[in-house]
Amino acid sequence: MKKISRNTTLLIASNALNNLLSFILLFVMARTLGDVVFGKYTFALSLAVIFATVADFGLNTYLIREISRKKKQAAEYIGNALNIKLVLSIITFILLVIVVNVLDYPQATKNIAYLVALYTFVEFIALAYRSTFKAYEQMEYEAILLVVYRIAVVLVGLLILLTNPNIVSLLMAFLILSIVYLAATFIIGSTKFSRPNLKPDIALTKKILKESAPFMITALLIALYFRIDVIILSFFKGDEVVGWYGAATTMIYSLLFIPIALSESILPQMSINFKKSKENLNRIFNNSTRIISIIIWPMMIGTTLLAKEFVVLLFSIEFVNATIGVQILVWALGIMFLNYILATTVNAINKQQVHTIIILIAAIINIVLNLILIPKYSIIGAGIAAIATQAIIFIALRIYLQKHTSSLIFKSSIKPIISSIIMGVAVFYLANVLHVVINLIAGIIIYLAIMYIIKGIHKEDITELKKIMTKN
Numbered sequence: 001m002k003k004i005s006r007n008t009t010l011l012i013a014s015n016a017l018n019n020l021l022s023f024i025l026l027f028v029m030a031r032t033l034g035d036v037v038f039g040k041y042t043f044a045l046s047l048a049v050i051f052a053t054v055a056d057f058g059l060n061t062y063l064i065r066e067i068s069r070k071k072k073q074a075a076e077y078i079g080n081a082l083n084i085k086l087v088l089s090i091i092t093f094i095l096l097v098i099v100v101n102v103l104d105y106p107q108a109t110k111n112i113a114y115l116v117a118l119y120t121f122v123e124f125i126a127l128a129y130r131s132t133f134k135a136y137e138q139m140e141y142e143a144i145l146l147v148v149y150r151i152a153v154v155l156v157g158l159l160i161l162l163t164n165p166n167i168v169s170l171l172m173a174f175l176i177l178s179i180v181y182l183a184a185t186f187i188i189g190s191t192k193f194s195r196p197n198l199k200p201d202i203a204l205t206k207k208i209l210k211e212s213a214p215f216m217i218t219a220l221l222i223a224l225y226f227r228i229d230v231i232i233l234s235f236f237k238g239d240e241v242v243g244w245y246g247a248a249t250t251m252i253y254s255l256l257f258i259p260i261a262l263s264e265s266i267l268p269q270m271s272i273n274f275k276k277s278k279e280n281l282n283r284i285f286n287n288s289t290r291i292i293s294i295i296i297w298p299m300m301i302g303t304t305l306l307a308k309e310f311v312v313l314l315f316s317i318e319f320v321n322a323t324i325g326v327q328i329l330v331w332a333l334g335i336m337f338l339n340y341i342l343a344t345t346v347n348a349i350n351k352q353q354v355h356t357i358i359i360l361i362a363a364i365i366n367i368v369l370n371l372i373l374i375p376k377y378s379i380i381g382a383g384i385a386a387i388a389t390q391a392i393i394f395i396a397l398r399i400y401l402q403k404h405t406s407s408l409i410f411k412s413s414i415k416p417i418i419s420s421i422i423m424g425v426a427v428f429y430l431a432n433v434l435h436v437v438i439n440l441i442a443g444i445i446i447y448l449a450i451m452y453i454i455k456g457i458h459k460e461d462i463t464e465l466k467k468i469m470t471k472n
Contacts (some may be wrong), residue, residue: 010429015124015389017148017211018147018150019257019441021150021151021154021210021252022150022154023250023419024154025153025154025157025158026250027250027314027356028157028158028161028162029041029161029170029318030243030246030247030250030315030316030319031155031315032161032165033165033167033286034161034238034243034318034340035238035240035244035247035318036239036242036243037167037243038241038243038247039111039238039239039240039241039242039244039245039246039247040108040109040167040239040243041112041116041167041236041246041247042110042230042240042242042243043109043113043230043231043234043239043242043246044112044113044116044117045116045120046227046228046230046231047096047099047100047113047116047117047227047231047236048096048113048117048120048121048280049223049227050220050223050224050227050228051092051095051096051117051218052089052092052117052120052123053094053124053216053220054088054092054216055085055088055089055091055092055121055124055222056085056088056124056216057084057085057088057094057209057212057215057216058212058213058214058215058216058217058218058219058220059081059084059085059127059132060127060206060214060215060260061210061211062081062212062215063077063078063081063128063132063209063254065376067217070283071283072441074132075195075197075296076197076201076204076268077131077204077208078128078132078189078197079197079199080200080201080204081128081195081208081210082125082128083200083205084205084209084281085124085125085267086125086210087294089121089124089125091238093117093118093121094458096113096117096293097114098290100113100143100346100349103146103235104405109239111168112167112171112345113166114136115168115171115172115175116171116174117175117409118175119171119174119175119177119178121130122175122178122179122182123178123180123181123182125182125188126178126181126182126185127184128186128297129185129189130142130145130185131144131171138237139315143182145181145188147391149177149184149227152180153174153177154182156173156177157173160173160209161413168359169172170317178236179385210371212360217354218359221356221359221360221363222359223364224363224366224367225362225363225366225389226361228366228367228369228370229245229366229374229382229385229386230242230245230246231372232370232371232374232380232382233245233378233379236374236375236378237374237378237452241378241379243319244319244321244322244325244379245322245325245379245382246317247288247311247314247322247325248314248379249320249325249329251310251311251314251322251326252326252330252332252333255299255333256336257332259292259336259337259340259341260340262288262291262292262340262341263340263341263343263344266288266341266344266348268282269350270284270285270344270348275433278404281345281348281349285341285345285405286405286412288341289338289341289409289412292337292338292341292411293412293413293416294337294416294456294457295337295449296333296337296338296416297328297334297413297416297417297419297420298332298416298419298420298423298444298447299333299334300330300331300334300420300437300441301420301421301424302423302427302440302443302447303312303327303330304327304328304330304331304409305320305427305428306328306427306431306436306439307323307326307330307442308320308323309431309436309439310326310436311323311326313436313437322379324379324380324383325379325383326379328379328380328384328386328387329383329386329455332383332385332386332387332390334395335387335390335391335393336390337388338394339393339397340392341379341399342394342401343355345401345404345405346400349404351397351400351435354400355397356373358396358397358400360395361390361396362393362396363394365388365389366385366386366389369384369385369388369389370382370385373385373417393437407411413452415451415456416451416456416457418450418454418456419451419454419456421451422445422446422447422449422450423443423446423447426442426443426446427439427440427443427446430442430443
């Protein structure tokens with residue numbers, strides 16, 4: 001248990017720091033490169049991630065599972081997995097080149113797409129050895145490598161952006177750093193764990209492809225869900241609009257660490273209590289959804305009211321048209337917060353296949369909605385599609401969990417809604433008087449004060465959250 005706790009802490013801490021560094025770099029990129037170039041980059045990254053997910057073929061999750069069980073065969077598994085990744089990376093890169101040329105994007109967009117794809121593919125190949133670190137339960141190597149790599153990317157990126165902002169120079173630097181990162185993971189993995197046996201084993205290759213395919217399908221569905229709106233926006237509306245939407249998603253999705261951290265904390269206790277005590281499982285579920293409800297309502301109402309000021313503060317006036325995207329997407333984010341808890345509960349009761357099916361259906365619906373709504377309503381259409389998709393996932397998960405939990409989601413939202421509305425009224429009238437940051441702080445104080453007065457925050461909420469985090 002100590003090793004699990006240590007590894008979990010290392011990964012959460014390193015991922016949190018990496019996300020923070022990535023968001024800082026994205027904010028600076030947007031401000032210095034402008035909405036059109038940032039739109040090109042956002043499109044290229046979305047396209048690259050989708051194709052790289054296919055090239056990766058779910059091998060990272062598969063390698064963790066297999067190598068942890070069969071460490072003596074680690075060299076063969078890693079070697080054949082690397083061979084598969086290299087071949088698939090070449091094939092999918094060629095397909096990516098064909099796609100951007102068939103869709104007749106400008107040469108500048110094509111060049112950006114090629115460079116982003118190259119460094120993204122290199123990073124995905126490096127994941128093979130990061131999986132080895134996890135399989136051997138030596139997460140400190142992954143944590144250190146990730147942090148050092150991300151710091152190098154941010155420092156070099158900031159140096160280029162603040163001295164001679166040029167997207168091609170920036171992406172070339174990213175590519176060089178990704179190759180250095182790949183070399184470092186290879187050297188550490190080979191010396192500390194297992195040197196890959198690159199001799200092809202046809203039987204093992206077939207086995208790996210067959211058994212990792214379900215992981216690839218799930219990962220691809222998630223990639224499509226989070227990235228397809230950008231691709232469709234790029235095709236129908238152009239780089240400038242994609243730049244605005246990219247700014248909106250950067251702001252909104254930067255908050256996803258909250259439900260992810262809570263979900264990772266409650267999963268072990270939920271899994272244990274599913275077998276031992278359904279009453280405790282239900283208690284953890286309801287306490288978690290109550291905590292999420294306390295967070296999401298002021299977040300949604302406050303962000304809707306202060307979106308314009310924060311967009312201008314973080315990205316500049318050039319991105320002011322991202323405001324409507326932020327105002328809509330924050331409501332999708334609120335539902336997503338709840339969905340993380342619901343999905344974690346489904347996984348805890350060993351019904352992850354149900355979650356996969358729901359995500360499959362939701363991804364298809366999301367693609368269809370984006371194709372229908374984006375051509376006519378642009379960013380607003382993408383936002384509506386996101387809300388509708390998250391609502392469908394929420395309804396499906398909630399219906400399935402009815403026989404396992406007695407939900408108090410709606411009841412636990414009443415006091416946060418009341419407090420958030422009062423906070424919202426105050427924030428609205430203070431907007432013309434206070435700076436946006438001070439207004440935000442004032443809004444938080446007002447919300448917490450109202451919640452305290454109407455007893456919306458229970459002492460056991462804080463105690464339960466501390467207990468869950470301490471146990472993990």
